[in-house]
Amino acid sequence: MKRGKKLLSVFVATFMVFSFAACGKENPASEKPESVEFDLGNYKIVYKDACIMEDYDGNDALVMTLDYTNNSGSSDSxxxxxxxxxxxxxxxxxxxxxxxxxxxxxxVCDSQFxxxxxxxxIEVKTAFILADTTSMVEVSFEESFGDATGKVITIDPSKLSRETPTAPSTKTTEKATTADAGDALLDFWNGDWYGWWVMTGCYGYYEGMGSMSWDICGTIDIGDDYTGTVVLWDEDxxxxDPMVEASVTLNEAGTGEYGTLMSESGNFxxxxxxxxxWIVDPGLVDFPPGMIIIDGYYENGDDEYYYEIHLLPWGSSWDDLGEDFIPYSYYDWYLPLVEAGKPMPDSIDVGV
Known part of the structure; x- marks a missing residue:
């Protein structure tokens, strides 16, 4: 999913770039061009080179390598x-x-976060699925929360080499360890969660299953670099062997005090x-405090539905939410475990 262009149009200065080196080495068919350097408000971007790689589904993708300098006066990504x-x-x-x-x-794009x-x-990469490898591509860059003049570069993918994925030079490939307590954002997100999920707008195989709900458990594990995973499983x-395994990033920006969680890759x-x-902002949930709602869209051939996942930390009471908002197995399965001081199980066995 791409990051969209802002609704307000801006005047853009266009740089025509007709030949580019591949990521990490030159294309033998052309000379490596000079880099394209420009400022976007409080940020400086240097376009360095581009190449073609295959994405997870075998599609040809344009991968650009950039240097990103933050001059905003505070940390940013x-x-x-x-x-x-x-x-x-x-x-x-x-x-x-x-x-x-x-x-x-x-x-390859993780350094963006x-x-x-x-x-x-730092060096970052950004990647987009190509329609073909011969037609020119126009790339516009804008400041997300400012009114600085945007910039456009034009890339000829037929001049690019094919490469295999490599990490940016400034990006560590080691998995982050879970941060120590004391970070309010991480203290909120990290841990075990329980709730329910529901389908709506169902078609194909799932037609007739609209408004059905299932209990769901999950674990969120985010490191001190604000990257991590979300693992969710329902009764099946x-x-x-989870229903959902997602790589996510966390950002302080949001409508409330707990920032915003965003999916980056994985499977539903x-x-x-x-x-x-997924863009999950707890500040948008009016009641109860501390609930997170994950919503998304499933489509596989003719099968499709919208889904919502409602979660509270394991051990929370749902009693005040009303019958329509309480997980189906809340009284028979969840409450006995919580009242007995049991940790969240690895499966939802409603027969217990």
Whole structure:
């Protein structure tokens, strides 16, 4: 899923770039061009090069390598400060998911989520699924929350080399460890969760299942670099064979005090999760305090539905929410475990 262009149009200065080196090495058919450097308000971008890689589904994807400098006066990330719109044949291209390691869901674009201190520079990659490998591509960059003049570069994918995924030079590939207590955001998100999920607008195989709900358990584990995982399972799955396994990022920005959680990659049942399929902001939930609601859309062939997942921390009381908002097995399964001081099980066995 791409990050969309802002609604307010801006005057853009266009840089025509007709030949580019591949990511990490030159295309033998052309000379490496000079880099394209520009300022977007409080941020400086240097376009370095581009290449073609295959995404997780075998699609050709344009992968651009940039240097990102934060001059905003406070820490910020490329993801939250820069907006991109990529066009080919007058159609917006979708964000591409290219794994460095499928077992950990690490992608070539993960450095976009790194919090960069004021005055510091990191290398980032950004990737979009190509419609073809011959038509010109226009890439526009804008400041996400400002009115600075945008910039456009034009790329000829036929001049690019094909490459295999490699991590940016400033990006560590080690999995983050869970942060120590004391960070209010991490204290809120990390831990075990319980609730229910529901389908609506069901078609195909799922037609007739609208408004049915199932109990669900899950664990959120986010490290001190604000990247981590969400694992969820309902009555038909287990912790070791989950319904959902998502790579996520956390940001302080949001309507409330607990920031915003965003999906980056992973799987929801049998379909992939992509960047920004989930944008979870607890500040948008009026009642009860501390609830998170994850919503999304499932589509696989003719089968489709919308879903909502309602979660509270394991051990929370749902008694004040009313019968229509209490998980189905709350009284028979959940409450006895909580009252006995039991930890969250690895499966939901409502027969217990």
């Amino acid at each position: 490329y993801l939250w400060s820069i907006s991109e719109n990529v066009m080919q044949n007058d159609v917006s291209l979708e964000f591409a998911t290219i794994y460095l390691d499928e077992s950990s869901f690490e992608t 790194t919090e960069v201190q004021n005055g510091e520079t 799955y287990t912790r070791n 049942t049998d379909i992939p999760l992509e960047h920004a399929d």
